[in-house]
Structure formats: C-alpha cells, structure tokens
Amino acid sequence: MTRPHDFGFDETAQILKDTARRLLQDHCAPEALHRLVAVSSEPARATEGVWDPSLWRKMVDLGWTAVAVPEHAGGFGMGLVAIAGLAEELGRAAVPSPLIATLCATYVAAACDSEAARQLLRRIASGLSVSLAGIDRRGSWEPEDTDVVVDEAGALQGTAWFVQDAGKVGALLVKAKSPRGVGLYLVEVDAPGVTMVPDAILDLTRDQAHVELRDVRDAQVLAEPGDGARVLVAAEPALLTIVAADMVGAAEWQLQTTAEYARTRVQFERPIGFFQAVKHPLVDMMVQIDAARSLVYDAACAFDHEPAAAEMCARMAKAAASDAAADVSGRSVQLHGGIGFTWECFIHIWFKRQKHNEVLFGDAAYQRARLADRLIGRIGETA
Amino acid sequence: MTTSAQSDSNEQAAFRAHCKAWLAGNLPPRPSFRLPLGPLEIATVEQLEYLCDWQKAAHAAGLVGCDYPREYGGGGLRDCQWIANHELKAAGAPFFPNIVGLGMAAPTIFHHGTEAQKRRLLPPLFSAEEIWCQGFSEPGAGSDLANVQAYAQRDGERWIVNGHKVWTTLAHFATWMILLCRTDRARKYEGMTYFVAPIRDGVGHGVAIRPLVKMTGELGFNEVFFEDYPIADDLRLDEPGRGWAVAMTTLLHERGAGPLVTPSSGGGVGDDGETTLGAAGLVELAKRSYRHGKPASDDPRLRDAIVQLLIRQRAFAQNERRAAVPALVDHPLRLPLQHKLTLSELLQDTARLACEIEGMAATLHQTDPNAPAGGRWPHAYMNSYGFTIAAGSNEVQRNILGERVLNLAKSK
Structure with missing residues (x-):
C-alpha cells in the first residue's frame, strides 16, 4: 500500500488543528493555566487533578471526542494524522482534560469487534470520556499483564494501576484476565464495587488513580477473553x-x-x-x-x-x-x-x-x- | 522509503514513467575499476570519464536539469527533478560527477546570471561536458567566509585576480570555477564580487592548481593560486559589491535549502539519506561482527545504538517529506537549514558506530584484503569530517539556525 506524500494531512485536519490552537489560546493560555493548576504549591493538591469542566464542554461541543470515532458509529472518522495534529495542540497548551485518555480509549474500542464496543464508540462520539485501565502494579502495559481477573461468577476483581485522568472520566476500559485469556470490559466509574484511589502525582495537568474493583458484575464485554x-x-x-x-x-x-x-x-x-x-x-x-x-x-x-x-x-x-x-x-x-x-x-x-x-x-x-x-x-x- | 507516486500530477506521473522506462534499459555497465564512494572522491581520469559519460547520457534522456527551461539545456518541467533523483536511486544508478555544477553553480547562475551567461554556461554543465568547482574558502576565510581576501582589481573590461583558494573539490578536473573575490577592502560584506572563472584556460596563465592530501591519504581537492589572473567583466555574476548576496544563493543550495529559494533547483544529487548512509547495513554488519565471542548484534548497548541511528535516519527522511507540506512547517527555513547539519552528523555517527561494531577489524585499511566491507567504514568515518566542516562548519550552521529561525542575537 502506498502512502500519501503529504502524510494525508488534508484541509479538514488543518481546520481541526487551527481551531484547537485558537480555542486553547483563548481558554488555556499559560497565565490562566498557571492560575488554574498551580494556584497552590501544597503537596496535598497533588491528588486533586484541577481542570476546567466548562472548557471540556466546549471541546465536546466542537466534536473532539467524535473526531476519531468511525463514521459508522456516529463519529467523523478522521485519520490518525488529523488526531495527531489535535494532540499536538493539546500538548502545546498543556491543557488538563480527559481528551488524550478518551482518544486512546477510542482506538482500543475501534479495534474491538463487538456490538458493545460499537455502542461505546457512539457514546464517546456524544461526549462520554473514557480512560484505559490496562497497566499493572509494576507499570507494565504488555497486553497480557494485568492485576484484574474475571472470577468464576463473571465479576471483575483486582486493581487497575496508573489510570490516566481517572478523576475526570465517565467510564473505564478495563483489561482483565480469565482462564481463556485477556478480555476488555467497560465499567462505569459509578458502578457498584468501583473505588477510585487518586495517586499523588507530579504532573499538575492531569490526575491519575489506581482503581479497585470488587465484585464488579455489570461490566460489558467489549472484547471476549482471548481477544483482548x-x-x-x-x-x-x-x-x-x-x-x-x-x-x-x-x-x-x-x-x-x-x-x-x-x-x-x-x-x-x-x-x-x-x-x-x-x-x-x-x-x-x-x-x-x-x-x-x-x-x-x-x-x-x-x-x-x-x-x-x-x-x-x-x-x-x-x-x-x-x-x-x-x-x-x-x-x-x-x-x-x-x-x-x-x-x-x-x-x-x-x-x-x-x-x-x-x-x-x-x-x-x-x-x-x-x-x-x-x-x-x-x-x-x-x- | 517514503516517496510515493500517489500524489503525482499528470506531468509528474508521465515523467516518472519515462524515468523508470529509460533507467530499466540504459544503466551503464559496471566499470572494471573501482568507483569512488561519492563525487568528492573522484581521483582518476577514467573514473571521471565514466561518470561524465553517464551524466551526459542521463541528461540527453531528460533526467538532469529537468526543472530548468529548455533554452538553458533543461527539461522545461515543473517539480520533477526530485522524481528523477528518486528513480535514479531506486534503479541503483551511479552518481553524477558534476556535483558543484548541479548543486551550486547552476542555481546561482540561473538566479543571478545574464541571459547570455545562462545560455552559454548551463547546457554543458548539465551534460557534464564542463565540470565546475567552487572557489570560496581561503586559509583565512573558513567559518568566517566573508573574510575572503582574494582580490580582483578592476582593469577596464576585465578584472585582475590575486589570491589563494583552498578546499577546492574537483579543481584539477574543472573547466569553470565559481569564484568569490574581494573588490573593496574598505567594506566587508558589501565589498565582494562573484565571478565565473574559466580556470582550466587559466592554468599556466595566472592559475596554479595543487592537490591537497586529505587525512584519508586521498586526493580529491586542491588549493588554487591566482597571480595576476585576468577575468573578463562579462564573467561577473550580478553587480560588483553584490558577491555576498550571490554567495548566499550558492550556500543555501549547498546546505540543502535550495529548492526553497529557486524553484528550479539542483539535479542529480538528491539524497534522502538512505543509500549514502547505509545505516540499515549496520544491522548486517553487527550480525557478522563479534564481541567477546558473541555476535555484536546480541550486545544490548550496540543494539540500542543501532536502533537510535535507524530512528535518526528515518527522521531525516521524514523531515524531507514534511518540509514539502506547508501545513506542517512553522518556518520556511527551519527544516531546509537543518539539512546539512543533521545529514552530516548522521553520516559521522553511523560511520563511528560501524567502526565500533567492527572492533579490531576497524583497524584495517581499505587496501587490506581482510578489511570488512572493503574497509569502507573507517574510511567513511574520517571522510565524514569533510561534511561536518564543509559548507560552513556545523558550529556555523547552529549559529545560522539560531539567528535566522529562532531570532537569537547574532554572534558576530
């Protein structure tokens, strides 16, 4: 397969990037960001994950959670080249938001082959924020590594570590092991049995948590065990x-x-x-x-x-x-x-x-x- | 690695097809003698003639000077030279010998020359019937090029030149020299004038050429002495006192930023860093080399170092690709002005790592029958300093980038 000489960075990608640059200049300029996240140098604030939910609503209204969602699931189906342009702007502004986490979760959901995953993509396109819960206690992100298991009753048990922007998102995409292999599950953050334990972290522009899962029964299967x-x-x-x-x-x-x-x-x-x-x-x-x-x-x-x-x-x-x-x-x-x-x-x-x-x-x-x-x-x- | 035909215009697509078809049947037979690694190392007449014949054939087929107007010996196309360069490389064609002519003299003449100069000088340059060399550097004018002291004294309809140029690649084979001279000692930057000098005709009549031996022991470049050497005024490029501005055009091309300032740039010396660098060859070299009795390719530190170079090599090629996408470029000179800096350091670090991989075998000279890869790497490592020093040392390149792209205060 050949690749376009210009990386496929088209006019739509350009508009998305320019819009992002302008919005974040207006609403997340360095002075404002410093006032927002660095108002206190107290160590206690390290677990708070300060952010601006009204800016997040503007980002959702502009369709930024939908840009990476395939068209068949109600998104714009833009290429990763366009998403990279958007992510560059998020980094330039160092904006605290659940968008990077959600974009990452979007690509995982899009690689799943299930009706539940397609349903999740539709919800993301409408503004649901999601984070991946797929790193183990030792910090490993290898596909088979997780401290969460599916027990014999089908409930999730264990702890997901280093979950990015966990305090901002509405749902988690959890990697869990069972005898048939690794599967992927959707868990709402307010589901019974889910406990968020915020980590005290250095980065002021995000939050992070480990998530304890005890008898979480109503998780939806996004990828069957063995397919994760x-x-x-x-x-x-x-x-x-x-x-x-x-x-x-x-x-x-x-x-x-x-x-x-x-x-x-x-x-x-x-x-x-x-x-x-x-x-x-x-x-x-x-x-x-x-x-x-x-x-x-x-x-x-x-x-x-x-x-x-x-x-x-x-x-x-x-x-x-x-x-x-x-x-x-x-x-x-x-x-x-x-x-x-x-x-x-x-x-x-x-x-x-x-x-x-x-x-x-x-x-x-x-x-x-x-x-x-x-x-x-x-x-x-x-x- | 990355260039694709997908975004070709109709003209480009037709031209690409022409290049492929012609190259499929017209590559020259391998010579019986060893070819040099690049145009800077051409040492013998038989090497030169073989390579000039090849350039002449490729020019006749329309693969050289493609983007220049037809009346100057060009192909009259738009934005096609890079396609020819790519197809030449893909076909494994030999390089073109007239590197100073194609890469530097041609765009400078095209940009600053009179109509008569362009018609006279460009066609035999493209066909390699006339080889070009560059008379810029002097013993006292290296990084501070504007300190040139070779002096041209006006004498009616001619100029009389006295001075000493060094690092003059290909001078011993050259018909012409692009020559930067001082014509006003009272002014530094405004006191220079640019000439095209017929130096071959001048040998024995005010021009003396002596070979300089490089640290590798090879010939290839020279020093040139001028003593009361007359140049006709109609061989001056641009106005007297404008020499520095003309030289900047030359240097932009020499450093790889040319296509930006002159749309119809260059020809034949295109390089996205892959074949010249041979970084991929490092992997094979590591598999054949041993450290402590085990393949060097199993040594974790060497593996990491090799991958770092493979990443830098790909990044270099992708920089070239991105430089052509305006939407992904912040400043028009930012990537072009990095070209020479990054390529030369990549070449140097690749050669250095290759020597490290070879271990004791890196002590062997090219002429030793046991030298791995024909002794290429220790030789390339030494030669790499030519690239990090030439065309403005990399220290000067960093000044230029800092001042022109980041707008930092000038270091002079």
Missing part, C-alpha cells in the same frame, strides 16, 4: 502516536518560550541568546523536536495507510519524542536560569507533563528494545 491482546496490539501504535504528538507539541512550546527568554534576558550587557553556550543548545532542541515531529506524522500516516509499518513507526515516534521531551525539558529549566527553578515560572508545568508522558506506554529505551527485537532480531537469535 489482539485488540491492544492493534491499537497500540495509535496510542503511542497520540502521546508522542502531545509531547512534540509541548516541546515546541518549551522551545519557543525558552527562545523568547534568550531573546529578552540580558546578562553581560547582551541578550543571553547571543552566547553560543545558549544558542547552540536551543538549536539542538529544535533539531530534536523536528525529528520527533516528522516521525509522529510518519507514524500517524503509517497507521492510516500502511498497517504493516505502523508499529515500527509508532515506536520510533514515541522513542524520539520521549528523548526530545526529556532533553528539551531539562534545557528549558536550565536556560531559564534562576527563575526557571521557581514555582512562579510557568516552565515547570510543561516539564512535569513531559516527564509523565515520557514513561507512559513505555519510555524511549523500552521502545528501542522492542524495535531492536523487530529490526535486528531477538538476542540469541540474531546471527
């Missing part, structure tokens, strides 16, 4: 690409903000950007961001047009974006100097979002290890 791993493998490239796009957008904000500081901050009678010890690291940040950004659109385009290459491209994009996010974050603080180390400077908000996304769904070294198995061969089987 296939679904997760199929959706994973989209998830990696979306998170990588968020990081690339955030990194671009970090670059531009730091460059602006280097243009205006004067020391030794010159703007500090004059000095090559500041100028060259800024250029290296830009080069890293551009590489990651190109790989994000490459991965999105592969997911849309060349499924056989989707996993490889997505892992490359996530690896490059994670490394770029790490390096750009560090330099954004360092190059801001003394002010960059303070709570009042906005930089730390993006720094923390990046550190969170860096490890979500596997960090750069993990992605490269998986790529090595694929491109070089497994250790012991290469020669």
Whole structure:
C-alpha cells in the first residue's frame, strides 16, 4: 500500500488543528493555566487533578471526542494524522482534560469487534470520556499483564494501576484476565464495587488513580477473553502516536518560550541568546523536536495507510519524542536560569507533563528494545 | 522509503514513467575499476570519464536539469527533478560527477546570471561536458567566509585576480570555477564580487592548481593560486559589491535549502539519506561482527545504538517529506537549514558506530584484503569530517539556525 506524500494531512485536519490552537489560546493560555493548576504549591493538591469542566464542554461541543470515532458509529472518522495534529495542540497548551485518555480509549474500542464496543464508540462520539485501565502494579502495559481477573461468577476483581485522568472520566476500559485469556470490559466509574484511589502525582495537568474493583458484575464485554491482546496490539501504535504528538507539541512550546527568554534576558550587557553556550543548545532542541515531529506524522500516516509499518513507526515516534521531551525539558529549566527553578515560572508545568508522558506506554529505551527485537532480531537469535 | 507516486500530477506521473522506462534499459555497465564512494572522491581520469559519460547520457534522456527551461539545456518541467533523483536511486544508478555544477553553480547562475551567461554556461554543465568547482574558502576565510581576501582589481573590461583558494573539490578536473573575490577592502560584506572563472584556460596563465592530501591519504581537492589572473567583466555574476548576496544563493543550495529559494533547483544529487548512509547495513554488519565471542548484534548497548541511528535516519527522511507540506512547517527555513547539519552528523555517527561494531577489524585499511566491507567504514568515518566542516562548519550552521529561525542575537 502506498502512502500519501503529504502524510494525508488534508484541509479538514488543518481546520481541526487551527481551531484547537485558537480555542486553547483563548481558554488555556499559560497565565490562566498557571492560575488554574498551580494556584497552590501544597503537596496535598497533588491528588486533586484541577481542570476546567466548562472548557471540556466546549471541546465536546466542537466534536473532539467524535473526531476519531468511525463514521459508522456516529463519529467523523478522521485519520490518525488529523488526531495527531489535535494532540499536538493539546500538548502545546498543556491543557488538563480527559481528551488524550478518551482518544486512546477510542482506538482500543475501534479495534474491538463487538456490538458493545460499537455502542461505546457512539457514546464517546456524544461526549462520554473514557480512560484505559490496562497497566499493572509494576507499570507494565504488555497486553497480557494485568492485576484484574474475571472470577468464576463473571465479576471483575483486582486493581487497575496508573489510570490516566481517572478523576475526570465517565467510564473505564478495563483489561482483565480469565482462564481463556485477556478480555476488555467497560465499567462505569459509578458502578457498584468501583473505588477510585487518586495517586499523588507530579504532573499538575492531569490526575491519575489506581482503581479497585470488587465484585464488579455489570461490566460489558467489549472484547471476549482471548481477544483482548489482539485488540491492544492493534491499537497500540495509535496510542503511542497520540502521546508522542502531545509531547512534540509541548516541546515546541518549551522551545519557543525558552527562545523568547534568550531573546529578552540580558546578562553581560547582551541578550543571553547571543552566547553560543545558549544558542547552540536551543538549536539542538529544535533539531530534536523536528525529528520527533516528522516521525509522529510518519507514524500517524503509517497507521492510516500502511498497517504493516505502523508499529515500527509508532515506536520510533514515541522513542524520539520521549528523548526530545526529556532533553528539551531539562534545557528549558536550565536556560531559564534562576527563575526557571521557581514555582512562579510557568516552565515547570510543561516539564512535569513531559516527564509523565515520557514513561507512559513505555519510555524511549523500552521502545528501542522492542524495535531492536523487530529490526535486528531477538538476542540469541540474531546471527 | 517514503516517496510515493500517489500524489503525482499528470506531468509528474508521465515523467516518472519515462524515468523508470529509460533507467530499466540504459544503466551503464559496471566499470572494471573501482568507483569512488561519492563525487568528492573522484581521483582518476577514467573514473571521471565514466561518470561524465553517464551524466551526459542521463541528461540527453531528460533526467538532469529537468526543472530548468529548455533554452538553458533543461527539461522545461515543473517539480520533477526530485522524481528523477528518486528513480535514479531506486534503479541503483551511479552518481553524477558534476556535483558543484548541479548543486551550486547552476542555481546561482540561473538566479543571478545574464541571459547570455545562462545560455552559454548551463547546457554543458548539465551534460557534464564542463565540470565546475567552487572557489570560496581561503586559509583565512573558513567559518568566517566573508573574510575572503582574494582580490580582483578592476582593469577596464576585465578584472585582475590575486589570491589563494583552498578546499577546492574537483579543481584539477574543472573547466569553470565559481569564484568569490574581494573588490573593496574598505567594506566587508558589501565589498565582494562573484565571478565565473574559466580556470582550466587559466592554468599556466595566472592559475596554479595543487592537490591537497586529505587525512584519508586521498586526493580529491586542491588549493588554487591566482597571480595576476585576468577575468573578463562579462564573467561577473550580478553587480560588483553584490558577491555576498550571490554567495548566499550558492550556500543555501549547498546546505540543502535550495529548492526553497529557486524553484528550479539542483539535479542529480538528491539524497534522502538512505543509500549514502547505509545505516540499515549496520544491522548486517553487527550480525557478522563479534564481541567477546558473541555476535555484536546480541550486545544490548550496540543494539540500542543501532536502533537510535535507524530512528535518526528515518527522521531525516521524514523531515524531507514534511518540509514539502506547508501545513506542517512553522518556518520556511527551519527544516531546509537543518539539512546539512543533521545529514552530516548522521553520516559521522553511523560511520563511528560501524567502526565500533567492527572492533579490531576497524583497524584495517581499505587496501587490506581482510578489511570488512572493503574497509569502507573507517574510511567513511574520517571522510565524514569533510561534511561536518564543509559548507560552513556545523558550529556555523547552529549559529545560522539560531539567528535566522529562532531570532537569537547574532554572534558576530
């Protein structure tokens, strides 16, 4: 299958991206975001997950939960290339919202083959927010790893860990094991037996929880036991690409903000950007961001047009974006100097979002290890 | 890797089909002698003649200078050269030898030359009947190129040149040189003038060419001395004092940003980083190399390093792809100005890693029968410094990117 030279980034994708940029500039500018999420530096706030539900309603009204939902389920059925453009803007604004989590859940639901999954997609298109509950206590996202089981009575038991934006969503897409294998289940957050235990986290722009499930009986089966791993493998490239796009957008904000500081901050009678010890690291940040950004659109385009290459491209994009996010974050603080180390400077908000996304769904070294198995061969089987 | 025919216009689709058909039946037979790795390493007359014959044939078939007007020896097409470059590479064709001519002189002449200059100079440039070299760098004008001291003194309808140029690739084979001279010592940037100099005719008449030996031990570039060398005024490009502006056109092309400033750019030297880099070859190399008695491909650190390079290689190609999508570009020069920086560092790091993978075998010179991959990698590693230094060292590239794209204060 051939892939379009322009990644398939069409006019509709452009409109979605531009609209997102404008809305978030108006309603989630850095000053407003700082007032919202960084109003207090007390550690207790780490579990609160401050956000702006009225902005979320605007996002839903604009159809952003529907963009990735296939047309047959009442969505717009846009390609991942368009979704990546949207995710870039969410990262650039570092907006707290359940949209990234919901977009990820959308791709998992779309890879399921059941009427319940199609019904879920219709609800997402109408504004339901959903998060994946598929990581175990050790932080593993591997398809077979989960601490939730389906007991003999068909009830879910156990704990799902590291659930993103759990305090904002209406439902959970739970990975659970039974003797027949891994299946996927839809659980409403207010269902009997569901207890959210918020984690105290560093990132101010999201919340995270572990979710205890005790005798949860009325879960809907989205993917039958034994079919869950296939679904997760199929959706994973989209998830990696979306998170990588968020990081690339955030990194671009970090670059531009730091460059602006280097243009205006004067020391030794010159703007500090004059000095090559500041100028060259800024250029290296830009080069890293551009590489990651190109790989994000490459991965999105592969997911849309060349499924056989989707996993490889997505892992490359996530690896490059994670490394770029790490390096750009560090330099954004360092190059801001003394002010960059303070709570009042906005930089730390993006720094923390990046550190969170860096490890979500596997960090750069993990992605490269998986790529090595694929491109070089497994250790012991290469020669 | 990524280029597809899906978005071709009708003209492009027809041209692509023509390229494929012609290349299928007209690749030159393999020579009996060893071909150099690239145009910068052409050392012998037989290598040069073989490659010039090939460029001439490809030009006659319409694969060189495709986007230039027909009256200048071009193909009169629009946005087709990249297709020819892609198909040439896909067919495994040899490279074109007139690299300075195609990549730098042609767009500069097209942009700044008179009608007569374009008609005279461009057709034999495309057909490789006249080889070009570049007279920019001097012993005292490297990163600070605007410090050129070679002086051209006006003398009626001609100019008299005295000076010393270095790093002059292909000068020993060249008919022509693009030549940047000082014509006003009182002004730095406004005191330069740009010429096209018929240096072959000047040898023995004010021009002396001496080979420089590179750190690899190879020839390939030169130093050129001018002593009271006369150049006719009608071989001046653009106005006196405009030399720096003309040189910027040349440098934008040399650094890979050309297509942006001159729509009908380049020809034949297209490179999305894949064949030249051979990063994919690292995997095979690692499977054949041993560390502590085990395949190097089982060493976790080397595996990670190889994958990092494969990612950078793909990112480079995808940058090229994205640069052509206006909606996904923030600043028009941002990706083009990175081209030379990222490609040269990728080449260098690839070669360096390959040497590390080879281990003790990386000590063997190209001429040693036991050298893996024909001794290519240690050689490529040394040669890679030519790329990270040439066309404005990468330190200068970072200044340019910081100043032109990020608007940081100028470091001068």
